[in-house]
Amino acid sequence: MNAAPSRLRRIRVLVGKEAARLLRNPPALMAIGLMVLMALLVALSRDPPPPHTQAELARGCWLVYWEDDGFVPWLRRRGRGNATDALPPPRTEAGVDPATAAAPQPATDNGSLSRVPVRFVPADRLRGSDNRLRYPPGLGCAVEWRLADGAAGRGGRDVVFRPGSNEALLAPMARWLLAAAVEFYGERALRESMHPLPTPAAARRAGPFAGFDFSAARTQSLVGAMLLFSLQFFVCCALFVSFASHERERGILQALALTAASPADILAAKYVFHLALSLIAGATMVAILDAGALARPGLWLSLCFTAAGLLGIATLIVSFTRTQTAASLIGFCYLMGVGMVFALSKSFPAFGWMRLFMFENYSFLVSFFMLGGSPREAMAAIGWGMGRLALISLALLGFAAWVFNRRGWRSA
Amino acid sequence: MIEIDELAVRFGNFTAVDGLSLSVRSGELFGFLGPNGAGKTTTIRVLTGALRPHGGTVCVAGCMLPRELGKLKPLFGYVSDADNHYEDFTGRQNLALYARLYGCAPARVAQMLDTLELAEAADLKVGTYSRGMRKKLLIARELLHRPRIVFFDEPTANLDAHSVALVRRLLRELTGQGVTVFLTTHDMEEVEQVCDRVAIIARGRLLDCDTPAAFIARHARPQVEARYDLDGRSLCELFDMDQPAARDRLAGLVRDQRDVRLRSLAFGFADVFRKLTGQAWQ
Structure with a gap:
């Protein structure tokens, strides 16, 4: 007989075993790699990042106008009147009206962007032979101001924010431009004739997400959050279920539980391993999608709590199924069930209520705002989402661990 | 223990x-x-x-x-x-x-x-x-x-x-x-x-x-297998030596028949097991 090793040592041995099993499972590694690769493709597909240096910002935000119905000259005059000495002097550039005026100062959230000149540029100067506008590379912010299609003579106007524009610059520009439009056209005229903006204000939601940005500009964040959740589901649920249910079916879990290691040790080792793998793979994915998000503690918390919830689900699946086949089937049903609840919750209130008790709901939204939201949105997401995510996930994990300890490790 | x-x-x-x-x-x-x-x-x-x-x-x-x-x-x-x-x-x-x-x-x-x-x-x-x-x-x-x-x-x-x-x-x-x-x-x-x-x-x-x-x-049942020919047919019989009637019948068979081949069947633990667990002893 030998002296039994300490619990920490036993867990370390079991974590090593989990890692060795993963390394001997090339399909699992390939699946993780594939998801990270998808994130890379998403990242490569986006527009080049907006300029952030002062030199680039000195080029300012362009307001490109198609028609002149008096608003632009009014705006230009108003801007000249408000110009400050601190603004860089207007420069002559290809396609830019030499008479451009320094603009009023749109206040920005970021101090480094606080003095951005606005340049008024007639669209004709930028229009190519195919009638499409050609913006110079490296331009951080541009807004088109034009008559809406088919609305000529009725005062309809579109504000088009150039895709890929620097959002930090666009937000104050939008506020400034709208405020000026209201002042010029009158609020009533604006409401009746202006088309909805295709940018932040148009995509706002009611309820707990009021004021949050769900615009098309956030597509990458949306895809990123989906990829991140998929990755975590694979690592913490699918892979866990596959490994553990195989062990249970073969009687390996029981054999391990009858050694000096307890069922709690076995489960702890599995949790440590899958959580670590999920964090490493998730962080790699986030670094590819938006490296800046890694600095947000909320992102790490959301990754941890999501992993905890998924590990809880996986543990329950393993505890209530005797074979690997049954466990895989239940895992698939779980994924399908979550998808259905999400899809049906928009139309059927009962599913909406169900969604309130699902950690996946909060996990997805918190990740979404952590990846692409402004600091304000990220903080708000932490406020309302993180608490619920943590509460549901940890409760689920605790219950699952209790069930596993009672029956989950025993063979049939 | x-x-x-x-x-x-x-x-x-x-x-x-x-x-x-x-x-x-x-x-x-x-x-x-x-x-x-x-x-x-x-x-x-x-x-x-x-x-x-x-x-x-x-x-x-x-x-x-x-x-x-x-x-x-x-x-x-x-x-x-x-x-x-x-x-x-x-x-x-x-x-x-x-x-x-x-x-x-x-x-x-x-x-x-x-x-x-x-x-x-x-x-x-x-x-x-x-x-x-x-x-x-x-x-x-x-x-x-x-x-x-x-x-x-x-x-x-x-x-x-x-x-x-x-x-x-x-x-x-x-x-x-x-x-x-x-x-x-x-x-x-x-x-x-x-x-x-x-x-x-x-x-x-x-x-x-x-x-x-x-x-x-405790559980052994000594048995004897007897093979002999009768009216041109080849026969095989088992005799439980614990039973007096079976013993008498075997004695009569040996006395009456000229050519009887006898074989004592060993009684092993498997037989005990079968007997105790209700399996038919062959």
Whole structure:
């Protein structure tokens, strides 16, 4: 007989075993790699990042106008009147009206962007032979101001924010431009004739997400959050279920539980391993999608709590199924069930209520705002989402661990 | 070493073990026999803490189960009837994992591989092993930590004749070292050869418990097979020598017939088992 090793040592041995099993499972590694690769493709597909240096910002935000119905000259005059000495002097550039005026100062959230000149540029100067506008590379912010299609003579106007524009610059520009439009056209005229903006204000939601940005500009964040959740589901649920249910079916879990290691040790080792793998793979994915998000503690918390919830689900699946086949089937049903609840919750209130008790709901939204939201949105997401995510996930994990300890490790 | 008193285990409406009481002495090689579904594996699962009993008390190595399972675990090994190795790991890696969990020295792994004659295949993946090799690896694994009690569930199933002899020798060596061996098997020859005492159960109840020799002495039914020709037909008859009528009939047959070929049938432990468990004796 030998002296039994300490619990920490036993867990370390079991974590090593989990890692060795993963390394001997090339399909699992390939699946993780594939998801990270998808994130890379998403990242490569986006527009080049907006300029952030002062030199680039000195080029300012362009307001490109198609028609002149008096608003632009009014705006230009108003801007000249408000110009400050601190603004860089207007420069002559290809396609830019030499008479451009320094603009009023749109206040920005970021101090480094606080003095951005606005340049008024007639669209004709930028229009190519195919009638499409050609913006110079490296331009951080541009807004088109034009008559809406088919609305000529009725005062309809579109504000088009150039895709890929620097959002930090666009937000104050939008506020400034709208405020000026209201002042010029009158609020009533604006409401009746202006088309909805295709940018932040148009995509706002009611309820707990009021004021949050769900615009098309956030597509990458949306895809990123989906990829991140998929990755975590694979690592913490699918892979866990596959490994553990195989062990249970073969009687390996029981054999391990009858050694000096307890069922709690076995489960702890599995949790440590899958959580670590999920964090490493998730962080790699986030670094590819938006490296800046890694600095947000909320992102790490959301990754941890999501992993905890998924590990809880996986543990329950393993505890209530005797074979690997049954466990895989239940895992698939779980994924399908979550998808259905999400899809049906928009139309059927009962599913909406169900969604309130699902950690996946909060996990997805918190990740979404952590990846692409402004600091304000990220903080708000932490406020309302993180608490619920943590509460549901940890409760689920605790219950699952209790069930596993009672029956989950025993063979049939 | 093992005390079982009025053990009861039920699965729904089915009673797998019904008021079983047993006592196994320290250093004894105890055979635990019964037909399929008699409750042998269920009893072992209770004794190893893998199953909670519904009634009765179980005490193994001074530990009350299931309450003191944690204290008992380092003291026993359980060679189950099905192998449960990591197929992607080599034999050596499988043993090394358990050795680390038990806190054994790495040299112990090589020693057990040698003992079970698996050293040559030690660095092959278990997935490539034959069923016999897997069984031997399982035995090696469960003996790594030098347990005081070992539960063997059909240890010689799927083994070749040479390996069977090896395992039987190992069983005797273990008891020689003071290890208590609790053995279930369907190989009655094995029972006769290695077991100190035997318990036979059926339908969850204990039928009898004694040494194999005492079983045979108590339950043997000496029989004689007689072959002879009658009216051009070849006949074969069995005579139970415990029955006076059968004895008289055999005496008459020998007296009347010129050519009677007699053969005394040996009565082994398998016959005792069949008799006790209600199987027809052929």
